[in-house]
Amino acid sequence: MDIQDASRVVYICGKCGKDVQLEAKDIVRCQCGYRILYKKRKADPKNPPQYEAI
Amino acid sequence: MEAVNQHRLPAGHNAQVAVMSYSCYDIEDALIMNKSSLDRGFGRTAVYKKSVTECEINQRNKESRFNERIDEPPTKTHNTKKKFIKKYHALDSDGITKVGAQLHHGDIYVNKKTPQVPDNPQIENIQIADTPSVFKEKWPYTVDRVLIINNTNDGTEKIKTVKTIFRQIRRPEFGDKFSSRHGQKGVVGLIVNQEDMPFNERGWCPDLIMNPHGYPSRMTIAKLMELLCGKLGALEGKFKYGTAFGGENVLQVGEELLKRGFHYQGKDCLISGITGEYMECYVYQGPIFYQRLKHMVIDKIHARAKGPMEKLTRQPVEGRAKDGGQRIGEMERDCFLAYGASNLLIERLLISSDPFNVYVCEICGMFKSDSVCRGCNTDKVYQIRLPYCCKLLFQELLAMNIKPKLQLVPSHERQEYTMN
Numbered sequence: 001m002d003i004q005d006a007s008r009v010v011y012i013c014g015k016c017g018k019d020v021q022l023e024a025k026d027i028v029r030c031q032c033g034y035r036i037l038y039k040k041r042k043a044d045p046k047n048p049p050q051y052e053a054i
Numbered sequence: 055m056e057a058v059n060q061h062r063l064p065a066g067h068n069a070q071v072a073v074m075s076y077s078c079y080d081i082e083d084a085l086i087m088n089k090s091s092l093d094r095g096f097g098r099t100a101v102y103k104k105s106v107t108e109c110e111i112n113q114r115n116k117e118s119r120f121n122e123r124i125d126e127p128p129t130k131t132h133n134t135k136k137k138f139i140k141k142y143h144a145l146d147s148d149g150i151t152k153v154g155a156q157l158h159h160g161d162i163y164v165n166k167k168t169p170q171v172p173d174n175p176q177i178e179n180i181q182i183a184d185t186p187s188v189f190k191e192k193w194p195y196t197v198d199r200v201l202i203i204n205n206t207n208d209g210t211e212k213i214k215t216v217k218t219i220f221r222q223i224r225r226p227e228f229g230d231k232f233s234s235r236h237g238q239k240g241v242v243g244l245i246v247n248q249e250d251m252p253f254n255e256r257g258w259c260p261d262l263i264m265n266p267h268g269y270p271s272r273m274t275i276a277k278l279m280e281l282l283c284g285k286l287g288a289l290e291g292k293f294k295y296g297t298a299f300g301g302e303n304v305l306q307v308g309e310e311l312l313k314r315g316f317h318y319q320g321k322d323c324l325i326s327g328i329t330g331e332y333m334e335c336y337v338y339q340g341p342i343f344y345q346r347l348k349h350m351v352i353d354k355i356h357a358r359a360k361g362p363m364e365k366l367t368r369q370p371v372e373g374r375a376k377d378g379g380q381r382i383g384e385m386e387r388d389c390f391l392a393y394g395a396s397n398l399l400i401e402r403l404l405i406s407s408d409p410f411n412v413y414v415c416e417i418c419g420m421f422k423s424d425s426v427c428r429g430c431n432t433d434k435v436y437q438i439r440l441p442y443c444c445k446l447l448f449q450e451l452l453a454m455n456i457k458p459k460l461q462l463v464p465s466h467e468r469q470e471y472t473m474n
Contacts, residue, residue: 009148011202022148028204028214039146039200041153049154054225 011037066345072260073338084243086263088251096261097226097346107164107187107216115171122168124149151197158194162186164216195220229351234342236277238268252324282307282320285340289314368408368442408442419459
């Protein structure tokens, strides 16, 4: 699962912590069988994260 | 404290408090805050909001092609409008918002689509309606986490639930609520620049000024003790017990303070930040643990000019969530009456609320649809303005077989009429 296709969105399994790649038609499920996935934060070169001055 | 590790992982700050009066913006439990303290991070909190978007199976037709689904955002073509595409800026190719994206009012964070079940299920081309989750908050939030859950038991259905958690960092502002642990809650009444705050010869300056009128009637002895013990604890670098039920001995604490060159009652001589002169009194000052409460102005602020109206009465709707108006209630009306502000009363209750023009026959006193009364066979039908709600009441009375007859008086005689 380490080879990441840039077009597909990467998720993180809530149980085993491995990266999961899914397509729109895929079932929301990790290889370990867990069904809660977190979306992985991805670097966005257009909008780099920055601290707010508030 | 120890049982829940509150002394190690606190939910507030040890504010340096001066118990004194300042600028009259501290009456009725209001607090004065030091602007520089706020800059340094005093009372800064993260606010989290959660939203759940569920894709459901269509109840009318359980074929999987009628299930709700999450689609990828529309791609930019030469004829799509910039405004249209801008709503989708936060979305990834899976149709769900990016983690870390900033969402503004009107942005779409889950691009959900609902296929419409046609009357004839054999039809191949089904219409798909946009039912996206639109961000409704007026101030921007950052996407903190996105969870995708498959919540069907057998795992064969492709039904998703998306939970999105938003985060916003907030700095204290006017009207935000704070409290010590003694039930002494108060709102921020004024934020003062540090140079205008009082200070002492050691360079000490309060984060917060509290009015002493909070003490006598509430009798929160523990707060006084917390301040005093906290002051000594800060000097010694030790934890102290500020409770009034078997905590530190106040007399001993006072003596310890005296040994360290402080007033034994915890009072200090302060210099006014405004005049630069010594204050004529000693000010009780020291640290008190303050927590920020969740009632924040930004969640409650509301104003409207024109806006949505109630369907039945054509009066403005109620409540902030519905962009409602401010009600002129019975007591407010009483104020206008007592003041004799009749024109203001007419404006508030009629013009700004639910004005409506009706035709009224002078003879039978009933509402007419045009300027002729066929029942009385007359054209003495005049247009008058009255609240829509009033018209509604009259019609409801008529439906109950009660006739509210409108008696018309020419406007130039109106003064005389009311005098009698």
